[in-house]
Each structure stands twice: as structure tokens, then as C-alpha cells.
Amino acid sequence: MNETPYPPLPNVRRIVEDGAGRINRYPDHATGALLAALSARLEVPQAQIVVGPGSAGLCQHLIQALGPQRGEVVHAALSFEAYPLLIANAGARPVPVPLAGYRHDLAAMAAAVTPDTRCVLLCNPNNPTGAVLHRAEIDEFLDRLPPEVMVIVDEAYREFVTDPDVPDMVQHAKGRENVCVLRTFSKAYGLAALRVGYAVAPPGVATATRMLGGVFFPNSFGQAAAVASLDTVAEAELATRCAELARYRQQLTERLLGLGLPVAPSEANFVWLPLGTDAEPFTERCRRAGILVRGYPGLGVRVTVGDTGANERLCAVASNFVSTGLSAVVS
Ligand SMILES: Cc1ncc(COP(=O)(O)O)c(C=O)c1O
Incomplete structure (x- = not known):
């Protein structure tokens, strides 16, 4: 499932082992330390960040938070196989648009947008084909869509990208009101079992998404391990x-x-x-x-x-x- 082959960083391992002695205590329900660490790292206000138990769950909550008025979610096919299920769970209808070769067909995806479109999902890089979308074509796509149609960019594999023309959408979309970005600690950070992901979204969408999440997620191990993974030494490793x-x-x-x-x-x-x-x-x-x-x-x-x-x-x-x-x- 595209996990990293590397063992946990020594500090992360220590945090989990030490935490075993304190599992009688609830996690921080406000996820304060993790929000502060992400906000500092991304230079994004905490009000725009939502942390949750994995980016897949957050994807569902985002789609749900954007409803219920419009009912369709446009996504690429072949892409992350969970999308149709997450969309349906969020009370919407999946509108799959075939890839052009290995890549999203952005022209066809824009053409699939109707007055009933709630949002569009872009997976960059795309799972399972590994293909990427570049800065200029994403900008053109975003400019073309009606402003009320949100674009969710799933960057679960962002950290493995070496192509300089692939944008970091958290930075690139700053100031845009129609973009949400999903990230995860499951892949490059090697914390798949701890279930930690986050979304960066406009403040109103972030608040609505946060309301849909369960309480006390991620758990204490996930929160502490993610914070430790964001320090400069860990990031370098x-x-x-x-x-x-x-x-x-x-x-x-x-x-x-x-x-x-x-x-x-x-x-x-x-x-x-x-x-x-x-x-x-x-x-x-x-x-x-x-x-x-x-x-x-x-x-x-x-x-x-x-x-x-x-x-x-x-x-x-x-x-x-x-x-x-x-x-x-x-x-
Ligand atoms: C494109 C994509 N998004 C999200 C996820 C889910 O990751 P998480 O472990 O954060 O829920 C995956 C996992 O395979 C994925 O491939």
C-alpha cells in the first residue's frame, strides 16, 4: 500500500514506546502542538489547518463539509481507488473522468463540471499511475472553473516528487479561495499505522470540516510522532x-x-x-x-x-x- 520501506526514526520510536505508559490519558482534543508545528512549518494560519485520522478520512469530511447543495464530485479514473467510496460516504455522487494516457485529462474534467458539481478531486502525483500535473496546467484549470466549485488536491505522495514543475499546492494556492490540499504522514513520514493526515483549506471550509471529525483524533501517539517528524533534524533525515x-x-x-x-x-x-x-x-x-x-x-x-x-x-x-x-x- 505504498508504505515506506524505512524503519521509524529513532525519536519517533522512542515517543511511541514511552507513550505506552500513559495510555490511560486522553489525547489533546485540540491537537494544539501538532497544529502549531504544522502552522509554523507551512506558514499557514492554524484556522486553515485540519488534522485527522489519515488523509482519506479527511477527504470524506471535506467533501461532506462542502455539501449538501450540489451533489457531484468529479474525479479521475484510474485514480485512488477509495475516491468513489469516500464520495458516496460523503453523500455525493462520483463522476469519474477517464485518464488521458497516464495523466488526468483536465480538459475533460473541466467539461464534466455542471451546476451540480460540488468539487473536483485532483490526485498529484496520481495513484496508481504516478503521473503528475504541472503548475501552469493546474492554474489554467483553476481559472477556468466556476469560483463556487472547490478543487481538492490530494498530495499524499508530494514528498517523492523531483520534477520542479510540480507545485507544492499549499504554497502555490495561497490566496485562492477554491483550493483545499490533502497531505498525509502515512507515506514519506512512515507513520501509516498511526493514522495522521491534514488538510489545508479556506477558513470556513476548515471549520466545517473540523466539526465532522470524531473527537480525540489523531490519538496521542499519532500527534506526538507527527510533531517529532516535523522538527528540522527529522525533516532532513x-x-x-x-x-x-x-x-x-x-x-x-x-x-x-x-x-x-x-x-x-x-x-x-x-x-x-x-x-x-x-x-x-x-x-x-x-x-x-x-x-x-x-x-x-x-x-x-x-x-x-x-x-x-x-x-x-x-x-x-x-x-x-x-x-x-x-x-x-x-x-
Ligand atoms: C492518493 C491517496 N490519498 C490518500 C491516501 C490515504 O492515506 P492516509 O493513510 O493518510 O489515509 C492514499 C493511500 O493509499 C492515497 O494513495
Whole structure:
């Protein structure tokens, strides 16, 4: 599920171990320390930040907070597979717009906006294809939409991006009233099990979203670990890890391409193999070798970039698949 292969930072591990002795106490319901740390780091007022148990849950609450007047949510397909469920849970109807190749089709998404559109979801980089949207095309898209249509940009994989033309939307959209950004501590920060994410939104939307969240989330471990992950030493270590993972991504891509497999360019911590009818046999071959990849039957396979050992094992299976597999794509 696109988790980092790195172990927890030593300080984060200590916080969780030490916290075990205090689980009789409730977490800070106002998440004060985490809001203060995020506000300082992002240079965004606390009134615009909502923290919650993972960015997926926050995505649902944001969509819910933007309703109920208009009922449709436009999103890309193929994209994060939870979107249709989150949209439906928020009382809205998903309006999927097919990708153009591996990328969002922004022209088609703009054309899918109607007077009933509540918001548009952009996933940048896109899960599972790894493709990115650039600054200029996002600006053009935002300028084109009616001002009442909110655009939620899901940046769950932002920290793995090396392409300089991909905007940091928290900074880039400052001053825009029609943009919300979702971020998570689950991926690059390595805190997936602790369930911490945040949204940056216009103050009114942030307040409405906060009202929908459960009380006492994230829990004490999640709050403290996220705060510790935002200090300058931890941030530097995490940035080093992300840069290393981006190099592994490049190496893995080149190895798989070298074997003759199709690989889409990725800016995330996973790569997309558009294997078509070979997606299922490839996924099964990996499973039998003890490697969990994400197969999308008839479309492709998403492979999370691991450490060098895991990537080697994947390449060995891929090599074997190419030489002996049922490959329609390769043959
Ligand atoms: C695009 C995208 N958004 C959000 C999430 C959810 O992350 P979280 O663990 O913060 O709920 C994921 C997880 O796979 C994802 O791929």
C-alpha cells in the first residue's frame, strides 16, 4: 500500500514506546502542538489547518463539509481507488473522468463540471499511475472553473516528487479561495499505522470540516510522532530517505524497461506497469514469490518501490515472467 520501506526514526520510536505508559490519558482534543508545528512549518494560519485520522478520512469530511447543495464530485479514473467510496460516504455522487494516457485529462474534467458539481478531486502525483500535473496546467484549470466549485488536491505522495514543475499546492494556492490540499504522514513520514493526515483549506471550509471529525483524533501517539517528524533534524533525515527512494524508483524503472516491460514515468514511491491482460498473471507470479503488488485486472500493476533487496527480488520475478510468462505485451 505504498508504505515506506524505512524503519521509524529513532525519536519517533522512542515517543511511541514511552507513550505506552500513559495510555490511560486522553489525547489533546485540540491537537494544539501538532497544529502549531504544522502552522509554523507551512506558514499557514492554524484556522486553515485540519488534522485527522489519515488523509482519506479527511477527504470524506471535506467533501461532506462542502455539501449538501450540489451533489457531484468529479474525479479521475484510474485514480485512488477509495475516491468513489469516500464520495458516496460523503453523500455525493462520483463522476469519474477517464485518464488521458497516464495523466488526468483536465480538459475533460473541466467539461464534466455542471451546476451540480460540488468539487473536483485532483490526485498529484496520481495513484496508481504516478503521473503528475504541472503548475501552469493546474492554474489554467483553476481559472477556468466556476469560483463556487472547490478543487481538492490530494498530495499524499508530494514528498517523492523531483520534477520542479510540480507545485507544492499549499504554497502555490495561497490566496485562492477554491483550493483545499490533502497531505498525509502515512507515506514519506512512515507513520501509516498511526493514522495522521491534514488538510489545508479556506477558513470556513476548515471549520466545517473540523466539526465532522470524531473527537480525540489523531490519538496521542499519532500527534506526538507527527510533531517529532516535523522538527528540522527529522525533516532532513526524511528528505534524505525520499531522495534515496526517488533514485531507487529510477533504477527500478530502468531495470524493468530493460527487461522489455512497459513502465510509466512516476513521481511517486511506486511505478505503474500498464500490462493489460498480463496484469493478473504478473500479480499472481509476484504473489507466489512472496511479493505483494497491486494488480488492476486488464489494466496494469502498481509496484511500490522498496529497498534495494525488495526491488532486486521484484526484478528477478519480472525477468522470469518475461522469459516464461503468458505475456501478450512482451511477445
Ligand atoms: C492518493 C491517496 N490519498 C490518500 C491516501 C490515504 O492515506 P492516509 O493513510 O493518510 O489515509 C492514499 C493511500 O493509499 C492515497 O494513495
